[in-house]
Amino acid sequence: MxxxxxxxxxxxxxxxxxxxxxxxxxxxxxxxxxxxxxxxxxxxxxxxxxxxxxxxxxxxxxxxxxxxxxxxxxxxxxxxxxxxxxxxxxxxxxxxxxxxxxxxxxxxxxxxxxxxxxxxQPAGSADKREEDAVGARVRDRLTSKEMKIVALITQGCKNKEIAMRLGTTEQVVKNYLRSIYDKTGVSDRLELALFTMHHKMLFQAATAVSEQMMQTM
CATH class of the missing domain: 3.40.50.2300 (Response regulator)
Structure with a gap:
């Protein structure tokens, strides 16, 4: 063991x-x-x-x-x-x-x-470049509201907190999450957070959105 x-x-x-x-x-x-x-x-x-x-x-x-x-x-x-x-x-x-x-x-x-x-683990490998390309494609498919939810999920926020931050309801957040799961190919919020962190282009976009939201609080 x-x-x-x-x-x-x-x-x-x-x-x-x-x-x-x-x-x-x-x-x-x-x-x-x-x-x-x-x-x-x-x-x-x-x-x-x-x-x-x-x-x-x-x-x-x-x-x-x-x-x-x-x-x-x-x-x-x-x-x-x-x-x-x-x-x-x-x-x-x-x-x-x-x-x-x-x-x-x-x-x-x-x-x-x-x-x-x-x-x-090799840096800058073909696999890494492909992962970055996948992140860019997913980033471009997400709406601005979906990207905000991805950013908050990556920070560890629960649905109730996300709803409060975005001025909506938990049910609406759940509806958005279903759409996000479909676009990213994941099945739950933990997989979504890991998917985001593993794909550089998507993670950078989520980080930028997080910083924007912090500035408007």
Whole structure:
């Protein structure tokens, strides 16, 4: 059984990653950490595990890797799509993936690192360019109201909060969500949030909409 510590300050991505890992018989998530303080506590509490941590936690990388090595554990970093991998590779992380990682690649990385190997997801691959193209197509198909709902879903908002923010009803939000699910090919709000974060062009559009809404509040 491969034991996993999952540390990420993006709750939706953390939940999606946990969902993917939990479906496999050879993985068990023993801790989920939303910040660096709890991450360090988990490292000290569990030995010989695989730590999957997000670069956005902004930890002291040298200190983190020393703590991981001292616990006899191995590390996988989750990079933002535009991050440079070099500092993390130089620090000794055994696995490197990006936010746009697919489920199968995520599992492959975790299994290889747990087995003592190294894994690096290629940046700028043809798959990544295709994912960006998919994001652009979906972005262009969504209406302005649908894009606002996507932006709020990605922030973790529930239907009631979305309805209040947009000055409408929960039933109207549900109707919009059905249309959004059809256009993106997902089946629930968690998959929608992950789909958005995995597709750069769509995520950038949702982020821009979020900033616009914040300015008008």
């Amino acid at each position: 491969n034991k996993i510590i999952l540390a990420d300050n993006q709750a939706i991505f953390r939940a999606g990653t946990a969902k993917i890992l939990a479906m496999e018989d050879d993985f068990r998530i023993i801790a989920q950490c939303p910040d660096s303080d709890r991450l360090y506590q988990a490292i000290d509490a569990f030995r010989g595990v695989v730590l999957m941590f997000a670069a956005t936690l902004k930890t002291d990388l040298k200190m983190l890797m020393n703590r991981i090595a001292g616990a006899g554990s191995r590390a996988i970093v989750i990079l933002e799509n535009d991050d440079s991998p070099q500092p993390f590779l130089s620090a000794g992380v055994e696995g490197l993936i990006y936010r746009n990682v697919s489920g199968p690649s995520l599992l492959d990385c975790a299994r290889r690192v747990a087995g003592g190997e190294h894994f690096e």
